[in-house]
Amino acid sequence: MRLGEIVTAGVLALLSIYLMYEASKNGVGYTVGKGPQGGFWPFWLGMGMLISTGFITLNWVRRVSPPSRSEEPVLDAFGIRTLILVGGGIIGFVALIDIVSMYGAVALFMLYYLKLLGRHSWTVTLPMVLVFPLALFFFFEGVMQITMPSGMSFTDPVYNVLYNIIY
DSSP states (O other): OHHHHHHHHHHHHHHHHHHHHHHHTTOOSEETTTEEOTTHHHHHHHHHHHHHHHHHHHHHHHTOSHHHHOOSOSOOHHHHHHHHHHHHHHHHHHHHHHHHHHHHHHHHHHHIIIIIISOOOHHHHHHHHHHHHHHHHIIIIIISOOOOOOOSGGGHHHHHHHHHHHO
16 A cells, blocks of 8 residues: 555646646636736646645655555455456446447446446436436536537437537
């Protein structure tokens, strides 16, 4: 656990620095009368994450957190299996976005996660799989007017019906 904690903190620190670097290209200041520049929120969120990794590192050096004192392995057999199942699901989710759309991929990922991994009943799974992606669609496409990937052409009839509801 000790090694895993410091490696995770290091990876998160590197990601924070990268996020801050990319955000700084869009400006990180606040313009009076106009509001924050494009990189303001990502930069300062990255800064918060970087500061948090600093505290994790400090606790690791001082050995005050339970993981920093533990010499156990980061993952046992169950942890490795879970990592593969969840990580594989996320990789599948990302791979399906361009095929079945963002919302279709969300629905399939939720089906996989709730029914197969979580072993929830169909009465719990089906409403979540149907309602949550639809709510995301109406929020992003209708309210925020942000278009997400719509997948291949076979998804067009579904999108046509949903867009008719919005517009």
